[in-house]
Amino acid sequence: NAGVMQNPRHLVRRRGQEARLRCSPMKGHSHVYWYRQLPEEGLKFMVYLQKENIIDESGMPKERFSAEFPKEGPSILRIQQVVRGDSAAYFCASSSLSNEQFFGPGTRLTVL
């Protein structure tokens, strides 16, 4: 009975490199959400996806960030040319038809 899985749990990148964060939703869940938590702040919505579709990306920065949820495999949040300000905890959540979202353990990205 696996919950939401995220990997890696910790990721260190140098400025200018790419970061790829993966999220496998709970079994039977077809809705995936990505949130970012900056230090000392609450979680901020980034993007909402269903299989092969981006439903709402109103929280995504306009440049360097992209997300996908392919027909097969995990959802991927991709950050190109990372900067120090991208250092944060990135959480993925999944849900079925209800409003309850179940969160993964997060990926802690550190940009040196």
Place this chain on the structure above:
Amino acid sequence: DQQVKQNSPSLSVQEGRISILNCDYTNSMFDYFLWYKKYPAEGPTFLISISSIKDKNEDGRFTVFLNKSAKHLSLHIVPSQPGDSAVYFCAASDDNTGKLIFGQGTTLQVKP
């Protein structure tokens, strides 16, 4: 524009007493509210939720109250236990998007 606000960054209570965590919101379109608990280095864990058609929902030691006219909700934990010590986030959703808008969090410390 902080649509969901938790004005108390921290709260300390004695074991066995009641903990009351508060949350205010500004968007009258929100129709579903949730409370999450978060330990350091883990993802948020769903605790309890309430729909806007209700004013109270109870689950064991946890009760959430909703005052729509005041745009205010609160989480009551009674009796409080040391294991309840964590950061508590309230979140709101409007049914159209499914995305959650989080407050900044309140750190609860329950002293033995």
